[in-house]
Structures are given as C-alpha cells and as structure tokens.
Amino acid sequence: MMNVICRRVDSVVVVDLGGRIILGEGSTLLRDTIRELLDQNETRILLNLAEVTYIDSSGLGELVSGFSAVRARGGELKLLHLTRKVHDLLQITKLYTVFDVQEDEAKAIASFD
Amino acid sequence: MRQHEAIVLESRIESVDQAEAAAEDVANRAGFDEVERHRIAMAVREITVNAVMHGNAYDTRKKVTIEFCIQPDELVVCVKDEGNGFDMTEVPDPLAPENLLRQSGRGIFLARAFMDEVELQPSAQGTRVRLTKHLPGGDSSGEGRHPE
Numbered sequence: 292m293m294n295v296i297c298r299r300v301d302s303v304v305v306v307d308l309g310g311r312i313i314l315g316e317g318s319t320l321l322r323d324t325i326r327e328l329l330d331q332n333e334t335r336i337l338l339n340l341a342e343v344t345y346i347d348s349s350g351l352g353e354l355v356s357g358f359s360a361v362r363a364r365g366g367e368l369k370l371l372h373l374t375r376k377v378h379d380l381l382q383i384t385k386l387y388t389v390f391d392v393q394e395d396e397a398k399a400i401a402s403f404d
Numbered sequence: 405m406r407q408h409e410a411i412v413l414e415s416r417i418e419s420v421d422q423a424e425a426a427a428e429d430v431a432n433r434a435g436f437d438e439v440e441r442h443r444i445a446m447a448v449r450e451i452t453v454n455a456v457m458h459g460n461a462y463d464t465r466k467k468v469t470i471e472f473c474i475q476p477d478e479l480v481v482c483v484k485d486e487g488n489g490f491d492m493t494e495v496p497d498p499l500a501p502e503n504l505l506r507q508s509g510r511g512i513f514l515a516r517a518f519m520d521e522v523e524l525q526p527s528a529q530g531t532r533v534r535l536t537k538h539l540p541g542g543d544s545s546g547e548g549r550h551p552e
Contacts, residue, residue, distance in 0.1 A: 314453055315417045348450055348514055352507035359505055376442065383517050384510055385499050 293317040295324050303335045303400050304328055305371075309342035312350030321350070325357040325368070334366020335403045339396070341372035346380060358390065367391070371399050407433070407474040412467050413452070415460035415485075423452035423470055427481065430472040434479045435540055443518035444479070444537055450511035451483045451533045459485030459531050474539075478520075481535040489526035 293310035306324060311317050328336055338354070346354070354370075361368040369391040373381065381387040393399035411426055413419035427448035431441040452468060460466035466486040473480045496503050498510045516522045521536040 314420060347446065347453070348508070348510040349453070351510055355505055356507045380514075383514070385504060389504055 293320050295320055297324070297328070300337075300396075300400050303337050303403050304333045305337045305339055305396070305400075307339045307342070309344075311345040311347075312343060312353065313345065313347045314349035318349045318353040321353045321357065325360060329360060329364055329366075334361055334364045336361055336366065336368045337371050337393070337396075337399055337403075338368065339371045340374065340377055343374060343377060346377055351380065351384060351386065355386065355389070367403060369393055369399060369402070371396060406476065408471070410469060410471040412469050413456075415456050415462050415464060415466050415468060417456065419456055419468060420449050420452045423468075423483075424449040426470065426472070430474065430481075431479065431537075434474045436479075436537070437540065440537070440540070444481075444535075447515040447518040447522075447535055448481055448483065450515050451535065454511050455483055455485035455487075455531070455533075459487030461487065477539055479537045479539060482532060483535070484530055484532040486530040489528060489531055491526070 293308065293312055293316065296307040298305050298307070306328075308321070312321055325336065336357075358368045371393045373392060378387075381390065381392070391402070393402065409430070411422070413422055424445045428441050428445040431444040436444060448470070452470065455468045456462065460468065469484045471482040471484075495512060496506070496509055498504070498506065498513045503509065512522070512524075515533075515535060519535045519537050521534070523534040525532040525534065
C-alpha cells in the first residue's frame with residue numbers, strides 16, 4: 292500500500308510518498324502522479340521518500356522512468372530523505388549517480404533555482 | 405538442523421507478496437538479522453516476479469513453486485516456473501552506463517547482489533532459480549576456517 296500527498300513549495304511540487312513502491316499498485320500510483328504533474332506543466336518535482344519503507348525493481352524502474360519523463364520536458368526530478376534501505380538500493384544499482392539526492396527540504400527547494 | 409518446506413503460487417502479481425512474506429519468515433527462523441532478512445526476501449520477490457511475468461506469463465494454468473531448505477550452514481531457496489525457459493543473454497547489464505536509465509532489467513541483478521549464490525537452470529519445462537545464502541555464524545563462506 293502506498294500513499295501520495297502533493298504540496299507546492301515556491302515553484303516546486305513536493306511529493307510526499309509513503310509505504311511500498313512495488314510492482315502493481317505502488318508503482319502505478321507513482322507513474323500516474325508524475326504523469327498528472329507533467330500534464331499540469333509541473334516540471335520541478337521533489338520526491339520525498341522519507342516514509343517509503345520498501346522499493347523493489349519495479350519501483351526503481353518507475354523512479355527512473357519518471358526522471359526521464361521530467362527531464363524530457365526540460366524539468367528536474369530530485370529525491371529527498373532516502374531511508375537507509377533505499378539509499379543502499381540506489382547505490383547498488385548505481386542510480387545514486389543518476390539522481391540528485393537531497394537531505395534537506397529547504398536546500399532541495401532552493402537547488403531548483 | 406534441516407528444515408524443508410514448499411509453497412505453490414498462482415501466476416499473478418499478488419503471489420510475489422506471498423513469496424516475499426514466506427521468505428522473510430523462513431529467513432527469520434534461520435537466524436538472519438533484519439537487514440539480511442530484507443535482502444533475502446527481496447531476492448526471492450524479484451525472482452518470483454520473473455517467474456510470474458516472464459516465465460509463466462500470467463498463465464493461470466501454470467504455477468510457481470518455491471522450496472525453502474534450511475541446512476546446517478546455508479539457506480537454499482529454489483523458485484521454479486512452468487514457462488519456456490529463460491535466456492540470460494537477453495538481460496543487459498543494468499550497471500552499464502547505456503542501461504542505467506532502462507526501466508526494467510534489475511531483478512536478477514538485485515538477487516545476485518543480495519544472495520551469496522544465484523544459479524539459473526533454464527529448461528523446456530521451465531526455469532529453476534536456486535538462491536543460496538550462508539547462515540550467520542556458519543563456516544560455509546570460509547570465514548573462521550583454519551588451514552589444516
């Protein structure tokens with residue numbers, strides 16, 4: 292089960308994610324959320340993963356897909372507050388080198404400007 | 405100590421959650437800590453995803469069988485589908501720079517990262533994947549052994 296809350300901070304949409312980003316409902320919800328934001332011309336997106344307890348390879352695939360989709364629109368998708376497990380997963384898969392990973396929300400917001 | 409058990413799952417997405425939960429439970433009984441339980445469960449989950457999606461292709465007539473065996477020095481998990489076999493050469497290296505942004509293709513890689521051994525045995529009757537993890541404190545990794 293995954294939950295999503297979107298909130299605007301300045302010119303950035305912060306997406307607070309919680310639960311499991313996994314094959315099926317979780318990854319579909321993430322995909323739909325990013326697609327809806329792009330449809331609304333929101334191309335500065337910060338995914339807050341602080342409450343994400345689990346990501347599988349399907350969830351990683353959705354993160355990558357979202358990153359590519361936002362970049363294709365000339366925008367940026369960044370990650371905030373990785374848990375230890377998610378951090379390790381991104382390191383193992385070398386995706387840590389792909390994403391801009393932030394530790395502080397205010398600094399993350401400012402980094403979009 | 406030697407324990408053996410098996411579960412038979414339907415070829416549907418929900419089965420991967422069952423596989424993960426069963427692996428977590430067995431890993432707990434085998435004495436692994438929370439970090440290793442998570443890794444073992446994720447490895448089993450990823451291989452089961454492959455079995456359901458690519459092996460059995462969601463065919464409701466086909467099953468996924470998972471066997472767990474706690475041996476004195478290792479945990480062995482075998483995941484078997486009833487598909488047409490699996491060609492490893494079709495799976496690109498997910499760490500190659502040109503593949504980093506691919507949406508899929510990380511499942512087997514993660515299983516290899518989290519387990520000590522991953523052996524794929526494709527056949528015309530389906531693919532069998534054997535996952536092995538040395539038990540904590542066991543000597544099968546060579547640690548703690550002394551030369552004769």
